[in-house]
Amino acid sequence: MKQNAFERRHLAEWQDxxxxxxxxxxxxxxxxxxxxxxxxxxxxxxxxLAEERxxxxxxxxxxxxxxxxxxxxFYRHRNPLAAxxxxxxxxxxxxxxxxxxxxxxxxxxxxxxxLLAMGLLVYLFPELVYSLLAPEQVAQMEAMYDxxxxxxxRFGERSSAADWMMFGYYxxxxxxxxxxxxxxxxxxxxxxxxxxxxxGLSIGAVAGHLSGIGYTDTFWPFVIGHGAFELTAIAFAGxxxxxxxxxxxxxxxxxxxxxxxxxxxxxxxxxAGVLLLLLIAAxxxxxxSSMTFTGAPLKYAVGVLLWLLVAAYFLxxxxxxxxxx
Amino acid sequence: xxASLAKPSAGTARQPLLDTCHLVETPEGIDLxxxxxxxxxxxxxxxxxxxxxxxxxxLSFLVLGQFGELGLGLASLLFFLVTWWYMVLFEVLNQGRxxxxxxxxxxxxxxxxxxxxxxxSLTRNLxxxxxxxxxxxxxxxxxxxxxxxxxxxxxxAAGTLVVYGERPQPHPSLPEIDAQPVPFALQADERxxxxxxxxxxxxxxxxxxxxxxxxxxxxxxxxxxxxxxRLLGIARELMGPP
Numbered sequence: 001m002k003q004n005a006f007e008r009r010h011l012a013e014w015q016d017x018x019x020x021x022x023x024x025x026x027x028x029x030x031x032x033x034x035x036x037x038x039x040x041x042x043x044x045x046x047x048x049l050a051e052e053r054x055x056x057x058x059x060x061x062x063x064x065x066x067x068x069x070x071x072x073x074f075y076r077h078r079n080p081l082a083a084x085x086x087x088x089x090x091x092x093x094x095x096x097x098x099x100x101x102x103x104x105x106x107x108x109x110x111x112x113x114x115l116l117a118m119g120l121l122v123y124l125f126p127e128l129v130y131s132l133l134a135p136e137q138v139a140q141m142e143a144m145y146d147x148x149x150x151x152x153x154r155f156g157e158r159s160s161a162a163d164w165m166m167f168g169y170y171x172x173x174x175x176x177x178x179x180x181x182x183x184x185x186x187x188x189x190x191x192x193x194x195x196x197x198x199x200g201l202s203i204g205a206v207a208g209h210l211s212g213i214g215y216t217d218t219f220w221p222f223v224i225g226h227g228a229f230e231l232t233a234i235a236f237a238g239x240x241x242x243x244x245x246x247x248x249x250x251x252x253x254x255x256x257x258x259x260x261x262x263x264x265x266x267x268x269x270x271x272a273g274v275l276l277l278l279l280i281a282a283x284x285x286x287x288x289s290s291m292t293f294t295g296a297p298l299k300y301a302v303g304v305l306l307w308l309l310v311a312a313y314f315l316x317x318x319x320x321x322x323x324x325x
Numbered sequence: 326x327x328a329s330l331a332k333p334s335a336g337t338a339r340q341p342l343l344d345t346c347h348l349v350e351t352p353e354g355i356d357l358x359x360x361x362x363x364x365x366x367x368x369x370x371x372x373x374x375x376x377x378x379x380x381x382x383x384l385s386f387l388v389l390g391q392f393g394e395l396g397l398g399l400a401s402l403l404f405f406l407v408t409w410w411y412m413v414l415f416e417v418l419n420q421g422r423x424x425x426x427x428x429x430x431x432x433x434x435x436x437x438x439x440x441x442x443x444x445x446s447l448t449r450n451l452x453x454x455x456x457x458x459x460x461x462x463x464x465x466x467x468x469x470x471x472x473x474x475x476x477x478x479x480x481x482a483a484g485t486l487v488v489y490g491e492r493p494q495p496h497p498s499l500p501e502i503d504a505q506p507v508p509f510a511l512q513a514d515e516r517x518x519x520x521x522x523x524x525x526x527x528x529x530x531x532x533x534x535x536x537x538x539x540x541x542x543x544x545x546x547x548x549x550x551x552x553x554x555r556l557l558g559i560a561r562e563l564m565g566p567p
Contacts, residue, residue: 001565002563002564002565002566003563003564003565004564004565005565005566045353047355051513053513053516054511054512054513054515054516054517055516055517056520056523056563056564057517057520057521058520058524060517064357064358065491067351067355068357068358068438068491069491071357071438071439072434072438075438076440162394163398164394164395164398164399165395165398166398167402168397168398168399168401168405169398169401171401171402172402172404172405175405175409176405176408176409179451179454180454183451183452183453183454183455184454186452186482187455187458244482257481260481260482261481261482261484264448264452264482264483265444267448268444268445269444271447271451272444272447
């Protein structure tokens with residue numbers, strides 16, 4: 001068949017297909033979207049014919065573009081986001097964490113290990129805190145948790161606007177740390193190692209120092225509640241980063257690029273969970289931890305409860321006998 | 326000795342063309358043609374996005390600055406959103422195009438040509454932190470220049486690709502000339518080359534057209550100055566009656 005005859009025969013169909021594509025690309029499923037798959041397959045056949053018969057590149061390119069747009073609409077991943085989020089929340093995330101227990105364990109040991117060790121060391125040898133933190137930082141920390149002149153110490157000193165300010169600040173700060181800890185795992189895991197250690201050491205140093213100078217009643221009630229979510233989130237972000245690095249260091253039977261891609265697909269789901277944890281942490285930190293009309297015992301009780309809740313969630317949630325849907 | 330010097334015969338597979346087309350075979354058995362975008366358009370698109378983000382932040386800080394602590398809180402939330410989510414939101418919700426990419430006609434897709442999703446977009450944009458290292462995007466630029474499909478590290482991990490979006494092609498028409506019989510059987514790609522010559526005729530200078538057509542003067546058995554008209558006539562014949 002001559003090219004012009006071919007074009008004349010199918011032109012109306014192509015124009016119709018382009019209209020359908022326009023509608024789909026703008027998120028409207030037209031009335032004739034039932035015929036879309038059939039039309040798309042026919043177009044693919046026509047493209048193959050046009051290439052086989054050596055028709056001109058103008059026609060072939062036009063059909064190629066239509067096929068490309070059709071392919072994008074036909075094979076796009078269109079499962080509802082809300083349902084996926086809910087499934088992830090109810091079972092997917094804790095399951096993922098349990099499946100990835102190796103990097104999670106490694107990151108947790110690194111992070112909590114350095115935190116506890118540094119905290120203990122600073123508590124026993126107070127001058128050690130200056131090996132890690134500058135004197136100004138230490139002074140700032142002391143001012144923040146000073147039982148006598150604390151912003152935390154008096155009921156009603158912080159307005160709801162201030163809560164908002166701190167919420168924004170926590171979100172920005174903590175997400176930044178978590179994302180950095182994850183992304184730098186791409187440097188063969190070294191970045192994640194570094195950030196896990198440095199965060200563990202500095203948090204431990206602050207905790208040890210403040211406990212050592214007797215600010216326990218302001219510091220611990222403040223941090224114990226959101227710590228459950230925030231510290232877990234940092235450890236998981238580190239685990240996601242370590243997974244990336246491990247895929248690069250030991251890709252196994254895959255090529256490095258492929259190993260990295262597979263690891264990244266799972267890591268980024270961990271990061272989605274980290275986002276959630278950090279959001280909860282920021283809420284608690286801004287609206288609960290700063291509340292001071294409650295006594296320290298209640299803060300400790302709630303804090304312990306939250307830690308147990310987090311632990312139970314990751315150990316128990318999503319364990320079903322039957323296969324997930 | 327002589328075999329190695331012999332020219333490849335017409336039947337052997339040709340060398341791949343020297344272009345950057347990336348072919349993706351679909352389940353329908355056709356090859357989709359993607360055109361990966363190189364460093365310069367991508368850098369320009371990024372610069373545009375950087376300017377847009379700067380403008381958003383500047384404006385919002387001016388406005389929100391009036392509202393005291395509440396404004397500061399909102400401003401830092403906005404700062405977080407713009408820093409980490411600007412690209413992701415635009416790429417997922419706008420067919421793989423941030424404003425800068427849209428301006429430059431670029432688009433982010435998965436390696437298989439499908440539109441970029443949340444997971445891949447989040448991965449490639451979070452890992453931007455590493456591409457920025459050690460300063461001024463050095464790792465990203467090196468990776469982009471070294472990879473045949475111009476991927477930066479984030480693209481490698483996410484399995485994504487930045488391609489030129491499709492643009493409607495102008496409709497060239499063949500010159501009015503009488504159809505002439507095809508003197509010998511043509512292969513599909515030879516027909517395509519011949520038609521391409523006729524379709525792109527308007528974009529070539531007269532000298533270049535004559536030079537190109539002259540190459541075929543011998544096989545067509547016409548003088549060089551008539552080769553072009555003869556080729557156009559054959560193209561007419563190949564296209565068929567309008």
